[in-house]
Amino acid sequence: MERLSSIDELKGLQQEILGATDPNRPRVRICMTGCRAFGAVEVRDAFRKSVSEKGLTGKVDIVETGCHGFCARAPVVAIDPHGFFYQQLSARDVPRIVEETLINGKPVEDLLYKDSPTAQPVSHEKEVPFYREQMKIVLRNCGQIDPTSIEEYIARDGYVAIAKVLSSMSPDAVIEEVVRSGLRGRGGAGFSTGTKWKFARNAKGTTKYLICNADEGDPGAFMDRAVLEGDPHTVLEGMLIAAYAIGAREGYIYVRAEYPIAVTHVKKAVADATALGLLGEKILGTDFSLNIKIKEGAGAFVCGEETALIASIEGRRGMPRPRPPFPAVSGLWGKPTNINNVETFANVPPIIHRGADWYASLGTEKSKGTKIFALAGKINNTGLVEVPMGITLERIIFDVGGGIPGGKKFKAAQTGGPSGGCIPASLLNLPIDYDSLTAAGAIMGSGGLIIMDENTCMVDLAKFFLSFTREESCGKCVPCRMGTKRMLEILQRITEGKGVLEDLDALKELAPMIKDASLCGLGQTAPNPVLTTLNYFYDEYRAHIEEKRCPAGVCKALIRYEIDPKTCTGCSLCRKACPQAAITGKAKEPHALNQSLCIKCGICYSECKFDAIQIH
């Protein structure tokens, strides 16, 4: 394709692409990102084979898309224009879909999603409860388009927002629009994006940098990955608008090396946008220029902190430094620098395209728009969801998320990863916005949402997060380096049944000191999981200390496995699986477990088909 040298040429290209697209032509959309782990490649190959066998080559588009969100049902496929949604497919199912749907236009009932508890098949994507409750703004193209095709992005109003900016808006007007939209940083802290841009714009100096923070490090969070993999151009367009607003000519995307598909798609997007004249020098024939470089992270959680990220781009150890000066004044190579997260940038094109008033009408008074969450843990519909701000936790978990598997009871939800907190069942009505979450002791964070049931031990969970932050602490400041270590030691003791009640006082004393005195966000938020679990699950801590009991049956030192002779069928699965040969018994007779040999690895528990292994 030829380089576009004016805004009119971009509009012409969009018309040309739309004119050549037949809306009635069948389109098979296959998730080729997360679903790959569950056989999406085989499903795609089966579609190619079957389509060619039926002589449909050239009459059907097989599109490799980004994440559809419903990861629990992987691999998923949606078919347009019918709108049918198929889930948990294998290559074997494909010929029937080609025959029934692509040729006859009918759904294949047994491959559709079944609504629970009615077990009625739901044929259309938009009627599946998981999708029905969502509002897709950032993820509007994810799962819809081929992310490696700039044409498909342009066809869906891609680069329309930057065209609008370049043809009719001053940098100050852009900033004003973003301020008015109420957009707040989606990386976690929730600072006003427009205001942040204003600082960078007003900073002295002619060389300014723009950075996209794609170093998504929270365990259990994969929102930014999905956006980069599924719709990389929307991030580039957001960066273009931001660079125009602050006056930057050079940008960086700092992306986790653990996300190979995201890296590939972003590189392709940058190359394609550059070839079309949407990146590089004199964009769309104007005086505005932006070059974007991609930097792959090298595996350090702390590099999500902006000053640490800058140090890493400069080729140094990724250690944070005190602020001020803020990066807006002195950032990369000492120049004014603006850093936003992937999801923040991805919000910008729709805001400019549809206007600040539209965006500000969504969400709550102080938290506008939508938020993407990565739902995981003990929840039926694990996946990626985009919901309006202000939705209650209950609706996310039970309406979108489909509730807790195995009929278990909801116990707590963790937002914000290791920096966040646990929200208990009593706060299920909590509206999900920046301020309500902070008031509950948690944080919005980047969007990880881990659901826990009655079998999760909250003391063990606090210990889990502390061991993560202690490991990832860069070691520069003492409160974080030593404080997280001391807290972890105390939690370790408690989970081993060696805790005393004074330990809880020590935790409460250490936590605010670490929060107040640490240099960066990592240390300042590291005590949150401990503080919220202490606040909402104090009894569970006391049970570990006073009764030497782990109510959830998790902490090894406080539990023992036993075989219930009444339920045991003597199938011998556990005996064969036990790495310690601690289980004995004859076939078809109840088995016995020798406690002195048992290392509590839990293998017998996970192997038993009859629930005969019990935790005491």
Add this chain to the structure above:
Amino acid sequence: MTPSIDVSRIDPILQKYTNQAGALIPVLQEVQAVYGYLPEDALKRVGQTLHVPMSRIYGVVTFYAQFYLTPRGQHTIKCCQGTACHVRGGKGVLEALERELKVAPGQTTDDLKFSLETVACVGTCFLAPVMMIGEDYYGKLTPNTAVKAVRKYSPKAKSEEA
């Protein structure tokens, strides 16, 4: 145990990055892609060419989880210990792998067949608990299925079934 290496293999990389600010980390990433780890002799060459002292190189290499100073096994096992995997029993999976391979996380088996690593999230939480062996995902694991998956890569390993 460190085999001798041909350091000239990294010269094209060093040439590409000459006089580029902030080049150290991408250079180290590319050097590691050549050898599978960062041999000392290669690091010396990096330091001399880019005019970076070894102390700084060592500081950077040991700071980031991605860099290795010792040779890696033929297969890298990344056992996820993220939050979703943790609440679904990821620790039991890791312990089973440690018993099977007789190495701790971060170590490589003596026969250089496997390197065992933990990662804080591979972003496929719907598969929890999950591990990756090379590029392949293994999900919804139990301690036993994890061990079975590893044995597929190591046909000689004897099964200790009674």
